[in-house]
Amino acid sequence: MPSSPPDSRPLVELRAVTKSYAEGDSVREVLSGTSLALHRGEFVVLLGRSGSGKSTLLNLISGIDQATHGEILVEGRDLGRLPERDRTLLRRERIGFIFQAFNLLPTLTVEENVRLPLELLGRSGAEASARARELLGRVGLETRANSFPDRLSGGEQQRVAVARALAHSPPLLLADEPTGNLDEETGGQVLDLLEGLTRQGNACALIVTHEPAMAARADRVLTLEHGRLVDRPGGARGRGTT
Numbered sequence: 001m002p003s004s005p006p007d008s009r010p011l012v013e014l015r016a017v018t019k020s021y022a023e024g025d026s027v028r029e030v031l032s033g034t035s036l037a038l039h040r041g042e043f044v045v046l047l048g049r050s051g052s053g054k055s056t057l058l059n060l061i062s063g064i065d066q067a068t069h070g071e072i073l074v075e076g077r078d079l080g081r082l083p084e085r086d087r088t089l090l091r092r093e094r095i096g097f098i099f100q101a102f103n104l105l106p107t108l109t110v111e112e113n114v115r116l117p118l119e120l121l122g123r124s125g126a127e128a129s130a131r132a133r134e135l136l137g138r139v140g141l142e143t144r145a146n147s148f149p150d151r152l153s154g155g156e157q158q159r160v161a162v163a164r165a166l167a168h169s170p171p172l173l174l175a176d177e178p179t180g181n182l183d184e185e186t187g188g189q190v191l192d193l194l195e196g197l198t199r200q201g202n203a204c205a206l207i208v209t210h211e212p213a214m215a216a217r218a219d220r221v222l223t224l225e226h227g228r229l230v231d232r233p234g235g236a237r238g239r240g241t242t
């Protein structure tokens, strides 16, 4: 039987996923039978009103939270069937996460922050340092390696967070409003970086944002409305970047 090419399988697959939360005596359904497939090489934007479930979706895909019904597969592995320990490992090895609030550890230097994902995977020493320095170079912060995060501007901190999320070359990058705390110009620079590094590494980025203008640079635009995902092509498709 012919084997399929390695990248033909979706990186992430949601099959009829429902997520509900108890709210007093009633139940609030945030996702209602949502299905989705994401592939390597895709730069995807996720839009939706406040409270529509964008962070919930990221938390489900990263295995931080669990679906009420349905299946979520990352590289073919069904998160609902994995023991907690394996879910944690999968998250560490295969996913990079960027938060709106940067979430850098204040007691670690910039370089130590970027090394952290590698240390958690048991890769320390010279190799981890070299990788951290390389990434800091790519985000334009090689001279700040020994600074502490509170000495950096918001945009610089977010660039460190981008470097940290990519340190272990994860195929999947999840970003929850990564430019929410930045001015327009700095936010644009962080997005350029995210897009460039994601495309270079043939990874998939799923980026939550409140800025509809970001749709112009995406391959796909997902919009969460009343628990359902509307999936349409983004502006990058027309430019032939995929």
Ligand SMILES: Nc1ncnc2c1ncn2[C@@H]1O[C@H](COP(=O)(O)OP(=O)(O)OP(=O)(O)O)[C@@H](O)[C@H]1O
Binding pocket: 021, 022, 030, 048, 049, 050, 051, 052, 053, 054, 055, 056, 057
């Ligand atoms: N752990 C929880 N327990 C109960 N309800 C929750 C929980 N987490 C999220 N919710 C509810 O689920 C809904 C979706 O929340 P979520 O944070 O995913 O929305 P969002 O689209 O990311 O919003 P925002 O754009 O404001 O960040 C909200 O009504 C929220 O109150």
